[in-house]
Amino acid sequence: MLRITEIKLPLDHPEEALHEAILKRLGIAPAELLSFKVFKRSPDARKKSDIALIYSVDVEVRNEAALLAKVTAADRKRKAPGMVMPSPDMAYRFVGHAPAGFSERPVVIGMGPCGFMAALLLAQMGFRPIVLERGKQVRERTQDTWGLWRKKTLNPESNVQFGEGGAGTFSDGKLYSQIKDPRYLGRKVLEEFVKAGAPEEILYVSKPHIGTFRLVGMVEKIRAEIESLGGEIRFRHKVEDVLIEGGQVKGLFVSAPEKGPEFLAASHVVLAVGHSARDTFQMLFDRGVHIEAKPFSIGFRIEHPQSLIDEARFGRFTGHPILGAADYKHVYHASNGRSVYSFCMCPGGTVVAATSEEGRVVTNGMSQYSRNERNANAGFVVGITPEVDYPGHPLAGIAFQRKWESRAFELGGGEYMAPAQLVGDFIAGRASTALGEVEPSYKPGVTPCSLATALPDYAIAAMREALPALDRQIRGYAMHDAVLTGVETRTSSPIRIRRGKDYQSVNTRGLFPAGEGASYAGGILSAAVDGIEVAEAVVKSLLGLPD
Structure with a gap:
């Protein structure tokens, strides 16, 4: 197979145009092209008056070697190496399999993307993992989450953060990442997701996503496969403590409502607990596991009419079915030295209540697969560092988060209402007393107020400065009636559980820190890829294979 990259076609090209473009690029007759398959399709919207599609395709041709030699020589002459190349081998190969009668069972803590992918790989290699998940199965968990959104009732063990599927279940379901992936492990993840019911388009669109409702069914099918391969998943099983002797994990103390x-x-324990398992982080720190503070970001959710973002990005092509709802990404460097940037942008989505602790308000963003809600929302956040903003203790970032989450609860007036302010009022430094054109999507609801005391002064100053500047990039971004809803504090884990090249904790053998909670991932896809790599490390350790 050959891979051809950078085939550019009009947005509304006829179906046969791609076939013709391949023939033209290769300089061959139709009979010489045996087959082709789209590997990647990306919109090029740099000129919104002339949006195009960019394709990478894998093709099967007659006499491939001669054609490859001829075409690559021509590409080099045009100073465009790599536009035609051998298709890379993306097949996944297991690092090992459990011998017959192998009795030791690795344990995975957490059933989010990292945990369930680690468990799936371990099960596929015959190691019958045991998964401990403090929350509930995904459909029960969904009911509990709606209980907060609709009835203002929080279940601290079953919510947006905890339960089968992890925090990514209540998100936009983005399945792309900027991680380096020379082994194409992301492809393995996407293929498993398609097997579990995700749309096949996630294999080739440039920014694949699933959305919450489709993620629910997909997670259930992955669970069923883990169990069919001998794995065991224990819901409502919370790890209360860990037994460590001589720097080696020996076991876990677990509580469950039915069993005590x-x-x-x-x-061999895979720690895939997510970025909000604060009690687990405290327990590990108390047991001497090496933990250090790390940077993260804080801010608000910002909402605009999705039509405004679509028009700014796509112009006359707004509403085109291939393009869907527009997204955006930006960074602004404020004069006080702080970086302000967009985070976890959710086109056509909603702002959701994402707290896992009583008396605190946390926001996040979510979209369904259709992305057809009226508002666009994104995290509007400011980077912070432990050296400057929460020095002194490895867990100080958690205390920092809690302070501002509690303040948001207070400003919202209780009952998990969120404080909110119109962008125009925020820039002017006056409190909002009523809402305008943009209806906030956050449930249980918002309380108009001033957000000036919702975050540290340096964050407020940086965001006030950034909004007018970003309005020059996206006209209308600083519109008066756009809504800021507070607070966004769980952008990433505030700690890192450092691990070595063997993926084990640097001072606790047998403990494999993984995923977002340990700060080795930042989204569904990267967490799932990390789950694969950690599962491989566990297998190598169990079988005595070299790293």
């Missing part, structure tokens, strides 16, 4: 406390012997 129990001890589970284990020497």
Whole structure:
């Protein structure tokens, strides 16, 4: 197979145009092209008056070697190396398999993208993992989450952060990442997702996403496959403590409502708890596991009419079915030295209540697969660092988050209402007393107020400065009636559980920190890829294979 990149066609090109473009690029007759398949399709919207589609395709041709030699020589002459190349081998190969009668069972803590992918790989290699998930199965968990959104009732163990599917279940379901992936592990993840019911288009569109409702069914099918391969998933099982002797994990103390406390012997434990398992972080720190503070970001959710973003990005092509709802990404460097940027942009989505602790307000963004809600929302956040903003203790970032989440609860007036302010009022430094054209999507609801005391002064100053500047990039971004809803504090984990080249904790053998909670991922796809790599490391350790 050959891969051809950078085939540019008009947005509304006829179906046969891609076939013709391949023949032209290769300089061959139709009979010489045996087959082709789209590997990647990306919109090029740099000129919104002339939006195009960019394709990468894998093709099968007659006499491939001769054609490759001829075409690559021509490409080099045009100073465009790599536009035609051998298709890379993207097949996944297991690092090992459990011998017959192998009895030791690795344990995975957490059933988010990292945890369920680690468990799936371990099960596919025959190691029958045990998964401990403090929350509930995904459909029960969804009911509990709606209980907060609709009835203002929080279940601290079953919410946006905790439960089957992890925090990514209630998100835009983005399945793209900027991680380096020389082994195409992301492809393995996407293929498993398609097997579990995700749309096949995630294999080739440039910014694939699923959305919450489709993620629910997909997660259930992955669970069923893990169990069919001998794995075991124990819901509402919370790890209360870990037994460490001589720097080696020996087992876990677990509590479950139906059974009470129990001890589970284990020497290989994948820690995939997500970025909000604050009690687990405290427990590990108390047991001497090496943990350090790391940077993260804080801010608000900002909402605009989705039509405004579509028009700014796509112009006359707004509403085109291939393009869908427009997204955006921006960074602004404020005069006080702070960076302000967009985070987790959700086209056609909603702002959701994402707290996991009583008496605190946390926001996040979510979209369905259709992305057809009236508003666009994104995190509008400011970078912070432990050296400057929360020095002194490895867990100080958690205390920092809690302070501002509690303040948001107070400003919202209680009952998990969120404080909100119109962008025009925020820039002018006056409190909002009523809402305008943009109806906030956050449930249980918002309380108009001033957000000036919702975050540190340096963050407020940087965001006030950024909004007019960003309005020059997206006309209408600083529109008076756009809404800021507070607070966004869980952009990433505030700690890092450092691991070595063998993926084990630097001072606790048998503990494999993984995913977002340990700060080795930043989204569904990167967390799932990390789950694969950690599962491979566990297998190598169990079988005594070299790293």
